[in-house]
Amino acid sequence: MSTATDDRYNKLEKVMKKLGYEKNSLIEVLHSTQGIFGYLGVDTLKFVAKRLKLSYSKVYGVATFYNYFRLKPKGRHNIVVCLGTACYIKGSEKILQKIEQRYGIKAGETTSDEALSLLTARCFGSCSLAPVIVFDEEIKAKVSLENPLCGIEESIK
Amino acid sequence: MIREKVRVKSFKIDGICVTGQSNQTILEVAHDNGIEIPTMCYMEGLSCVGSCRMCIVEIKGSHEPIPACTAKIKEGMEVTTSSPYIKTAREMILSMMFSERSHTCSTCVVNGDCELQSKSVELELEHSATPYLNQRFEIDASHKNFVNDPNRCILCTRCIRVCDEIEGAHALDLFGRGLNTRVIHDMDEPWADSTSCTSCGKCVYVCPTGALYEKDISEEDVIKKRKIITELIKNKS
Numbered sequence A: 001m002s003t004a005t006d007d008r009y010n011k012l013e014k015v016m017k018k019l020g021y022e023k024n025s026l027i028e029v030l031h032s033t034q035g036i037f038g039y040l041g042v043d044t045l046k047f048v049a050k051r052l053k054l055s056y057s058k059v060y061g062v063a064t065f066y067n068y069f070r071l072k073p074k075g076r077h078n079i080v081v082c083l084g085t086a087c088y089i090k091g092s093e094k095i096l097q098k099i100e101q102r103y104g105i106k107a108g109e110t111t112s113d114e115a116l117s118l119l120t121a122r123c124f125g126s127c128s129l130a131p132v133i134v135f136d137e138e139i140k141a142k143v144s145l146e147n148p149l150c151g152i153e154e155s156i157k
Numbered sequence B: 001m002i003r004e005k006v007r008v009k010s011f012k013i014d015g016i017c018v019t020g021q022s023n024q025t026i027l028e029v030a031h032d033n034g035i036e037i038p039t040m041c042y043m044e045g046l047s048c049v050g051s052c053r054m055c056i057v058e059i060k061g062s063h064e065p066i067p068a069c070t071a072k073i074k075e076g077m078e079v080t081t082s083s084p085y086i087k088t089a090r091e092m093i094l095s096m097m098f099s100e101r102s103h104t105c106s107t108c109v110v111n112g113d114c115e116l117q118s119k120s121v122e123l124e125l126e127h128s129a130t131p132y133l134n135q136r137f138e139i140d141a142s143h144k145n146f147v148n149d150p151n152r153c154i155l156c157t158r159c160i161r162v163c164d165e166i167e168g169a170h171a172l173d174l175f176g177r178g179l180n181t182r183v184i185h186d187m188d189e190p191w192a193d194s195t196s197c198t199s200c201g202k203c204v205y206v207c208p209t210g211a212l213y214e215k216d217i218s219e220e221d222v223i224k225k226r227k228i229i230t231e232l233i234k235n236k237s
């Protein structure tokens, strides 16, 4: 997924702008990033590094120093359900509910066996493909409302 | 930036009267006067981080030893660079460096040319006073010329500083913390894939141990390259 169209990156951009792209706002930026993405993925960290004009190693060093920061979603797999306007209209709320029921967790939570973390986001910028979910960084288009986990469930272990 | 006026200060090191400028550290003045203080993370020309504590000295009137490489001099201070107390403390520090990683010198590429090894000889450390905790890290030999073996690293950060301050690449930094701390490239990517490393080799030639080394190179070339790089760092500062 490109950073230009993923709305989570717009949000992150706004956060950094507000902080004046200050190098020493790194920790605060990482904090917000984790809030937006649920965890700090390598691509996201590289995006932050470039924007704050910090080296990759520096950003990674800080991110790995604090236990608070998660470099991977807590679960071995993760699903991000888009709740942006287009996806919402196409019924993504129902998708979320279905997944919540199936795994007995709410958005933002991880199953007790740590197999799956469920997250939500507002618009990945792939509205023409709505409703959209992202499973382990891979975008799934036009997800079925009846059976949103089709083709995914088997890999969640 | 307002510059503090530099003044001349007189004080004593091991009973010898010395003078230095107020912006100098105890270590610098000691060196200027031919007094040896053992160091490890310090490197002339690079910033001082005071992380290894090898250079600790005692100051009369203060209960704890302080690192000479970061402590600025003060008028009238009385510094002691070696005492039974300091010796024990340095031995303990060295022991801890050994215990955190694997330092089987006989199988190390820099055997005979290692600052950790020579420090132990200097301090007459024959066996480690602390238990071994090394957990075996993966070696990164992806780069065509260089190798990063975290199992030999003492985390002095010289490599990180030279890469940032002299080469201007900041390709390296420390990953994690505690026993898991390692020197990494970029976002913990293989050295060969690093997009910020210029392959200049400076990090390799400031490394006091066998953690960073060059492949297939003669001992003469190592000595030559190390000399060039140490001179360069000194002159650039």
Ligand code: SF4
Pocket (backbone or CB within 6 Å): B159, B162, B163, B167, B169, B170, B171, B172, B196, B197, B198, B199, B200, B201, B202, B203, B204
């Ligand atoms: S080779 Fe040069 S640029 Fe690359 S990590 Fe070492 S010091 Fe930095």
Ligand code: SF4
Pocket (backbone or CB within 6 Å): B152, B153, B154, B155, B156, B157, B158, B159, B160, B183, B203, B206, B207, B208, B209, B211, B212
């Ligand atoms: S790799 Fe060498 S120079 Fe770098 S921190 Fe470790 S021991 Fe020091």
Ligand code: FES
Pocket (backbone or CB within 6 Å): A082, A083, A084, A085, A086, A087, A088, A122, A123, A124, A125, A126, A127, A128, A130, A132
């Ligand atoms: S609303 Fe745009 S991708 Fe979901």
Ligand code: FES
Pocket (backbone or CB within 6 Å): B038, B039, B040, B041, B042, B049, B050, B051, B052, B053, B054, B055, B056, B067, B068, B069, B070
């Ligand atoms: S040399 Fe002074 S603390 Fe390392």
